[in-house]
Amino acid sequence: MFLGIDLGTSGVKAVLVDADQKVVAQAVAPLTVSRPHPLWSEQDPESWWRATNSVATELRRSHPAEMAQVSGIGLSGQMHGATLLDGRDRVLRPAILWNDGRSGAECVELTRRMPSLPEIAGNLAMPGFTAPKLLWVARHEPEIFRDVAKVLLPKDYVRLRMTGRYASDMSDAAGTLWLDVAGRRWSPELLAATDLDEGEMPELFEGSEPTGLLLPEVAAGWGMGASVEVAGGGGDNAAGAAGVGVLKPGSAFLSLGTSGVLFVANDGFAPNPARGVHAFCHCFPGLWHQMSVILSAASCLTWVTRLTGASSEAALLAEVEAADRDTGSLLFLPYLSGERTPHNDPDAKGVFFGLTHDHDRVDLARAVLEGVAFAFADGQAVLAESGTEIGAISVIGGGARSRLWGRILADVLGRPLTYHKGGEVGPAFGAARLGRLAVTGEDMNEVCLAPPTDFVIEPDGAATERHASKLALYREVYQGLSGLFRTRVAS
Template identity: 55%
Template sequence: MTFIGIDIGTSAVKAVLVDETERAVAEAEASLATSRPRPAWSEQDPAAWWATTETVLGRLRAAEPRAFAAVEALGLSGQMHGAVLLDAEDRVLRPAILWNDARAVVECRVLEERVPGLGRIAGVPAMPGFTAPKLLWLRTHEPEVATRIARVLLPKDYVRLQLTGEHVTDLSDAAGTLWLDEARRAWSPEILAASGLTLAHVPRLVEGSDPAGTIRPEIADRLGLPRGVLVAGGAGDAAAGGIGIGAVEDGDAFCSIGTSAQYLVAADSYRPYPEAFIHAFCHALPGRWTQTAALLNGASCLAWAARLLGETDIGALLARVTAAYRGPSRLLFLPYLTGERTPHNDADARGVLFGIDPDSSATDVVQAVLEGVAFSFAEAQDCLADAGTVPGQVAAIGGGARSRIWIRILANVLNRPITLYAGSEKGPAFGAARLARLALTGESPQEVCRKPPVAAVIEPEPDLVAAYRPLDARFRRLYRSLKEEFRLAGA
C-alpha cells in the first residue's frame, strides 16, 4: 500500500511516493514558469500545471515502478488564492491570476464596503491576492471573460478536475478565496453575491482528509496507476505543510519558507484577528483552524538575489555566506519584491537594499536578504502575539529550511528555538500524502499526523539576539519611512 502527495507550487510541481511506514520511496520535481505581462500582475497557464503533474508522476513511476503500481490513494496540495476560470465546458478562459498578483486593490475596498465585517466572516480583510477581488476586477476590465465564467477553481483543484472530472475543493484552500464562512466551514452566499457569483460557480466542499473522488479509468491507464485510486480533499500549501510535520494540535507552530512564507499556528477554535491581517483559516482536518501571518516574499528573495548576482549555484552561494558570517549584516533589505500582506497589506511596497557602500560584497547582499526575510517573520510573530498567540518552540519547513545559516539567523531574530524535522523540506507534498492515507483508511489524525523525528534544534544565541534587536527596529522604521514613496511610485 503506497500513497502519492502532489504539491502544485508556484515555481515547481513536487510529488512524493510514500509507503505505509511513511518512508518516501521516491520524489520528483519539475519547474513552472510565471508570466508577468504587466507590473504587479502574476499569471500561469493551468494547462502547464497538468502537463507538469504528468511529468513528475512519470518520474515517480520510472523511479519505483512496483511501489507506483501499488498506489491506493493520492492527495493534492497547492498554491492558494489563484483564480482558475472555466466556461460551461470546463475550458480555461484565460491564464490563472495568482496569489502574488496585486492588480485588484480598488476591488478590495469595494468588497469591504459591500460586506461590512468581511474580515470576521472570512478570517481576514480583503487583500489583492485573494480570489474574490480578482473576480470583481475581471467584471470591470475583462467583461467578455467574466460573462462566460461557469466555474472558479483553485490551482490544485484544476489538477483534480483533470484526474477525477470532479469540481471539488477542501476547506483549507477554500478559506483563501474570501468566500468561505470560516466559523461555519461553508461558502458564504453573501460574499459570493458581493463578488457577482452564486453557489453554482464554486466547487463542492470537503474536509482535507475526506475522499473527494477517484481517478478516471482512462487517466489511470495513461499514468500507469491502478484503476480506482482514491483522491483526497487535500489542502492549501500552508495547511498541507502543517499536516506533514504534525502541526495539528492547538499551539503547534511553524515557519514555512517557500516561494512565499507563512508563520502558522494551529488552533482548536476559530479565532479571527483581522486588525493585524492575521489569516484565521480552516485547517485541513475537521474541527481545526489556523492563525497565519502570510508573507508574500520568502525563498523567492534568495532566488532573486542569486539571479541578480549571476549565481547559478545557490548552495555554493549560501556556503560562502556561512563561511563569512560574523554577525548581523551592515546592510538592510526590505523583502517586499511583490508587495506584502502581514502586517502591512501594502500591494505597492517593493524591495529595498539599504546601506550599500564600496566595500559591500555579494555575500553581504545575500546575508541581508536572509535577514530581511527573518525580520519579516519577527513582525509576523508580533502580529500573532497581538492576536493572543505566543508560540514557544517553532518548526521550520520548506526549501529555505535546508539552509542552516538562514535558520540560525531566524532563531536569533525571533529569539525562539527552531526545530528541524527529518524530511521537513518535503512539506506540502508529504502532508498531501498523509491526507490521502487518512481518506483511504479512516485512521485518526492523531495516528497519522505525528511529528517526524527531530533532525536538529537551533537555539537562539543571546549575543546575536541582542545584536539583531536594534536592526529589527531599523528594519521597521525603514518601511515606515518609505511607505508614502511606495504609494506614489505605485500610483
C-alpha cells in the first residue's frame, strides 16, 4: 500500500493506492491564503503540517488496515514557496508563496547580479520563484535574513516534519532559480547572487529515490509500521505528470488547478526563457520538461462564483451549460494574481471587457471559462515558438470535472483533450507512484502508465475559428492595458 500527499495552495490531499494502482481512499483538508498587502500571498507552514496530520488521521480512522500496510509515501506540492528556518528549525516568518508578486524589483536586481541566470536556471527571474523572494527578505527584513539557516520548499518542510531530513527533489528545486537545471545540482553562482550557499539548501534527490524513513512518532500517529520510506517526490506538476504517464518526449498534460499549466515532457534541457516558458527537471532521472504557466485558472471560477452569489461552482457551471449562449465580444482577462507565461507581468490585473446591461452572471461565468482558455492558448503558442512538438494532451486537476470547460478548451486550443479515470486526483496519485518506486525500485515506465481513458473531447473546427478572432481581441486588450496596470491609485 502506498500513500500520496499533495500540499496544494487551497488544501492538502492524500490518496491511498494499492499494489494494483487502485485509489482505495482519499482525504482533503482545506488551507487558507493570507494577503496582508497588495501582491502578497502567504501561508503559515504550521497550517501545512496540521492539514497533513488531519488527512492522515482521517485515513487512519476510515481505513486502519490499509494505513498499517503503507510501505512508501510520496510528496508533491505547490512550488516556489520560501519557507525560512533558523538553526533550530523554527519558522522565521510566513512562507511567501508561488503567486506572490512583491519581488519585481528584486528580479531586476538578481538579473543584474547574474546575467547568465536564464541560461543556467532555464527561466527568467520572476517574482513567483524562490530566489528573488530571499532578496526581498534581505532588503526589507534583514533581521530575519540574518537568522536563515535553511530555505525549504513547502512540501520539503512537511518532509522535515515527517522524517527529520532536509531534502528536496530535482523538479521542485528547479523552480527556485538556484538549480543548475541541465546539471541537476545546486549552482554555487546562483546561490551566491542571493548571498546564500549550499549549506542553506536541502540535499537533492530524484523524485523516485528514498529520502528517509518516517519518524517513529509520526508513523505511530498515522497508524503505520516502523519502516515507511518517504520518496523525493515532485513539484505538483511533475508529480501530476507521473500520475497520468507523461514521461515520453512530447507527451503533455493541461492542469486546471488553482493555477493553470500546460506541461510537455522532454528528454533534454530545452529552455526558452525569453517568452516565459519554464524549463525544469522532471521528477525522474534523465528527464526534463517545459511548462507554460498561468497564475489563475480554476481559482477564477471560484472567484466569479463568489462574486455573483452562485450557490456553488458546479451550480454556476450548470447554469452556463443550460443557457448555452455566446457572449459576443465580452472578454475576461484572468490575471487576478498577475501573470507568468507569456507576459511575466506581476502587475497584470483581472478585467471584464465589453460589459453591457444585457449581461448577467451566466455571461460573466462563460467569459471566465473562455478567458482561462485564451490564457492557455497564449501558453501553447509560445511553446510552439520554441519548437516544442506537443502530442496528446491529458487533462488533470479539479477543473477536469467540467466537460463544458473541456469543450471550450478543446475548441480554443484546436486540439483533442484526453480525460482519464480519476484524473481529478492529480498530483497526489503521482506522488503515491513515486512512493512506490522508492520502495520497489521498479521501472518507472512500467509503473507510471496513463490511467484508463474516460473520454476524449474533440475540437469543433467552426468553434475554433470563431474563438480565433476573439483570442486576437483578448491579446489586443491586454496590450492596450498593460501600461495602465502599473498605475497606483492613492488610497
